[in-house]
Amino acid sequence: MKKMINSITLIAAILIIAPILTFNADSIKLNVLWAQTQDQCTEQLDKAEEEYQAGKWTEAIALIEQCLKKENVGELEKGRAYRILGLVYIAIQLEKEANDAVKNLLIMVPNYKVDPVKDPPSLQKIIDNMALTLNPKISGISPNTVDQGEKGIKLKVTGSNFAYGSVVKFNGVSKSTTYVSSTELTADVLTSDLAKTGEYDVTVYSPIMGGKTSEAEKFTVQKASSFPWTWIAVGGGVVAAAVVAVLTLGKKDESTASQTKLADPPTRP
Secondary structure, eight states, rough: OOHHHHHHHHHHHHHHHHHHHHHHHHHHHHHHHHHHHHHHHHHHHHHHHHHHHTTTTTHHHHHHHHHSSSOOOHHHHHHHHHHHHHHHHHHHTTTHHHHHHHHHHHHSSSTHHHHHHOOOOHHHHHHHHHHHHOEEEEEEEOOEEEEEEEEEEOOOOEEEOOOTTOOOEEEEEOEEEEETTTTTTEEEEEEGGGSSOOEEEEEEEEEEEGGGEOOOOOEEEEOOOOOOOEEEEEEEETEEEEEOOOOOOOOOOHHHHHHHHOOOOOHHH
C-alpha cells in the first residue's frame, strides 16, 4: 500500500513538473536560436567587412543581404550591416544606394557616431545630410476617436521616417511605444488618458541627431452617446430604431387641438 502511494505521488510530481520542463526547454531553444542567428550574422558581417576592405564589392553585398534576411537580428547588427553596405556603395560611387543604406543605418542606430579610423569623411557627410531630411511625419492614427471613459487602447500610428527608439506622445506625454517599422508605431494609451472629452495632440518624437518631433495629429475623446435605441423586427429582419422622447412644454387645450384642421393637399393643375 505504501509503495502504491509513493508511486502515485511520483506520477503526480512528474505531471506537474513536465510542463515546466517543456516550457523551459522551449525557452532555451529560442534563446539558443536567437544567439546562433546573432553569431551567424556577426560572422557574416566580419567577413563582409573584410571583403569591403579587399575591394570585393559583390561578395560583401551578398553577405550583408544574407544577414539582413535573417529573423531575430537586433537593431545594432542591422545598423552595422547598413553601415558596411553604405561604405561599399560609397566606394563604387552609387549615390542613391549609399543614401538609402545610410538612411536605414540612422533608423536602426539614430545617433550613430562615425569612427574616424574606420569611416571615411564621405560617410559623415552623407549622415549629416540625411539626418536633416529624416523628420518624422504622421499620415494617420487609428483609432482617431473614442468615447469618454473608454478603456485603454492600442494606438496605431502610420507615417514615415520613424526610427528605432521613436516615442509616441499623447497630449505631450510619452507613451509606451513599440517600433514596428520606419512607417508604423504602436502606443499604449491608458484609460486615464481618455477620462475627459476634448481634442488631444498625438506626435512622434524621433531621437535622430538630438531629437525631432513631428507635427501633431488630432485625437478626439467625445462624450459617450446616451441616445436610447431599441430593436424592432421589420420584414423578418432586425433593424435599430431610435426611441425619441417627445417633451411637451405646457398642455394644449384639447378643444383647440380637436378643432385643428390640416390644409388640403394640393391638387394637380
